[in-house]
Amino acid sequence: MKCLKKTGVVLALLACGFGGIAQAQQKSGEQTYKDVCMVCHAAGVANAPKLGDAKAWAPLIKEGQAVLTAHAWVGVRGMPARGGSPNLSQEDFAKAVAYMANSAGGKWKDPDTKLMAAIQAEEKKRIVELKVKK
Ligand code: HEC
Numbered sequence: 001m002k003c004l005k006k007t008g009v010v011l012a013l014l015a016c017g018f019g020g021i022a023q024a025q026q027k028s029g030e031q032t033y034k035d036v037c038m039v040c041h042a043a044g045v046a047n048a049p050k051l052g053d054a055k056a057w058a059p060l061i062k063e064g065q066a067v068l069t070a071h072a073w074v075g076v077r078g079m080p081a082r083g084g085s086p087n088l089s090q091e092d093f094a095k096a097v098a099y100m101a102n103s104a105g106g107k108w109k110d111p112d113t114k115l116m117a118a119i120q121a122e123e124k125k126r127i128v129e130l131k132v133k134k
Contacts, residue, residue: 027092057105065111068101
């Protein structure tokens with residue numbers, strides 16, 4: 001019994017410990033926006049759609065979360081791939097897109113596994129599209 005109890009405590013510690021580490025690595029969309037996207041998207045550098053600009057974001061929001069996120073991730077004209085931040089994960093990028101869309105009237109959620117898969121499918125399509133155009 002004693003041993004079982006101890007094992008329980010150790011398991012709980014491990015689970016909470018690792019959970020804590022995983023949490024610390026996850027950034028909110030707002031945080032990524034501030035760290036990476038704000039330099040261009042606050043002032044609208046090179047016509048970047050500004051945070052909170054409902055008019056600029058309305059047609060983008062219409063594209064749908066998976067499509068818009070994938071296109072921005074791959075890069076669109078003045079918008080550099082991954083927001084110019086090669087170490088950014090696709091999930092954190094997607095959250096930042098959702099944060100910006102929501103600042104301008106969108107009702108997007110942080111992506112779940114299903115949405116991440118949809119984003120990756122759109123990303124593949126987009127890369128093929130861009131190759132065909134060239
Ligand atoms: C170096 C400046 C710059 C940075 C940094 C940047 N963007 Fe952009 N972004 C742009 C510009 C410019 C456009 C407009 C592109 C166009 O339509 O010509 C844009 C467009 C977009 C769009 C709309 C794409 C479309 O299909 O029209 C999204 C979404 C976006 N950015 C998300 C982000 C996110 C998320 C980040 C941070 C992780 C980020 N951007 C960082 C410059 C930037």
